[in-house]
Amino acid sequence: MLAPKERKIFCLNSISEAGLAKFRKGYTITDEISEAAGILVRSADMKEMKFPEGLRAIARAGAGVNNIPIERCSEEGIVVFNTPGANANSVKELVVAGLLLASRDIYGGISWVKSNATNPDITKLAEKAKKNFAGHEIKGKTLGVIGLGAIGVQVANAAISLGMQVLGYDPYLSLKSAWMLSPMVKHADTPEEVYAASDFITIHVPAMDSTRHMINAEAISKMKPGIRILNFARDVLVDEAALREALTSGHVAGYISDFPNTTSANLPHSIVLPHLGASTEEAEENCAIMAALQLQDYLDNGNITNSVNYPETNAGTCGAEARVAILHRNIPAMLSGITSFFGNNGLNIENLINRARGQYAYTLVDISHKMPDDTTERLREISGVLRVRRVKENSPGW
Numbered sequence: 557m558l559a560p561k562e563r564k565i566f567c568l569n570s571i572s573e574a575g576l577a578k579f580r581k582g583y584t585i586t587d588e589i590s591e592a593a594g595i596l597v598r599s600a601d602m603k604e605m606k607f608p609e610g611l612r613a614i615a616r617a618g619a620g621v622n623n624i625p626i627e628r629c630s631e632e633g634i635v636v637f638n639t640p641g642a643n644a645n646s647v648k649e650l651v652v653a654g655l656l657l658a659s660r661d662i663y664g665g666i667s668w669v670k671s672n673a674t675n676p677d678i679t680k681l682a683e684k685a686k687k688n689f690a691g692h693e694i695k696g697k698t699l700g701v702i703g704l705g706a707i708g709v710q711v712a713n714a715a716i717s718l719g720m721q722v723l724g725y726d727p728y729l730s731l732k733s734a735w736m737l738s739p740m741v742k743h744a745d746t747p748e749e750v751y752a753a754s755d756f757i758t759i760h761v762p763a764m765d766s767t768r769h770m771i772n773a774e775a776i777s778k779m780k781p782g783i784r785i786l787n788f789a790r791d792v793l794v795d796e797a798a799l800r801e802a803l804t805s806g807h808v809a810g811y812i813s814d815f816p817n818t819t820s821a822n823l824p825h826s827i828v829l830p831h832l833g834a835s836t837e838e839a840e841e842n843c844a845i846m847a848a849l850q851l852q853d854y855l856d857n858g859n860i861t862n863s864v865n866y867p868e869t870n871a872g873t874c875g876a877e878a879r880v881a882i883l884h885r886n887i888p889a890m891l892s893g894i895t896s897f898f899g900n901n902g903l904n905i906e907n908l909i910n911r912a913r914g915q916y917a918y919t920l921v922d923i924s925h926k927m928p929d930d931t932t933e934r935l936r937e938i939s940g941v942l943r944v945r946r947v948k949e950n951s952p953g954w
Contacts, residue, residue: 569600637861637863654758695719700758707789756783799811846862879921898923
């Protein structure tokens with residue numbers, strides 16, 4: 557039995573040792589990106605980076621991938637992974653804190669105490685001042701949750717446990733999320749239903765062209781007067797100019813965000829946190845572990861789990877003589893061209909998996925014979941093929 561192939565990983569950010577420890581023997585962390593077969597990243601901006609020819613995959617230890625040039629990676633045959641759900645509990649707990657900050661003037665009360673910290677009469681004054689910071693209980697109030705992915709589901713369930721009424725909206729609700737969601741969560745057919753019924757609204761959707769400024773002047777006009785909005789997803793989901801007007805008029809009573817910028821940091825009746833959602837030791841470890849395992853499984857076996865640009869594909873470990881991974885365009889006759897190539901070269905296909913996602917597709921092929929040395933080069937000549945990789949060979953030199 558041959559020893560597994562040695563591979564090098566480059567870390568663009570500090571990655572939890574709990575994750576790095578998951579790599580098998582034969583993997584090493586390199587300081588030279590030019591040597592890397594895979595990159596682990598958190599928040600570093602990769603948009604202008606030139607990728608080395610040998611780079612096969614990028615794993616983001618977190619959910620958002622707006623710091624990675626996805627389209628360019630797809631064209632270069634670089635698979636990009638993220639770690640959905642790994643930091644969900646951490647974000648959920650902060651959203652619960654956000655609910656309390658939005659309903660009770662905790663921040664105002666803390667500021668008052670600090671400003672009177674040296675006053676010898678602070679105890680007596682506090683009894684008079686506290687009426688200025690009175691708020692409302694969240695029990696019995698309605699929370700609208702827009703987006704019922706890994707985080708949204710946990711937020712909805714937590715709110716139910718706190719005695720809130722919860723109305724959820726997600727037109728793309730997955731079967732996994734549906735199984736995890738409390739049966740006490742009511743389902744809305746449109747965002748407008750959520751706007752009209754909610755005392756609090758929290759958004760948990762990805763930042764895309766279709767979701768940019770989804771909370772805008774029109775959406776706000778359909779919300780209850782006194783609505784409180786929580787944004788622990790992405791700042792671009794909210795039209796902050798429109799929000800400023802609504803906060804100034806009082807139609808929106810409060811805004812809690814985890815995304816500081818020069819606009820949000822100066823909004824009235826708002827509390828903006830310095831992007832603390834996933835900033836817990838547990839979340840960083842969970843994300844690092846998931847990212848490392850997904851990256852290793854792709855490099856060792858060609859399997860794809862939680863990629864944002866190529867389809868989910870799992871062929872297990874290779875028991876055949878060899879395995880080839882082919883990243884290609886999702887166009888007619890691609891699969892027939894690939895299978896014909898192997899047949900014409902006397903290479904028997906033991907197992908084949910082909911999956912597509914949008915304009916890109918992925919084919920894993922297990923074959924019974926040792927491949928000629930020029931196999932990958934000749935496969936690349938097929939029109940539409942973006943990248944070919946010998947994943948594994950049970951022969952020397954692979």
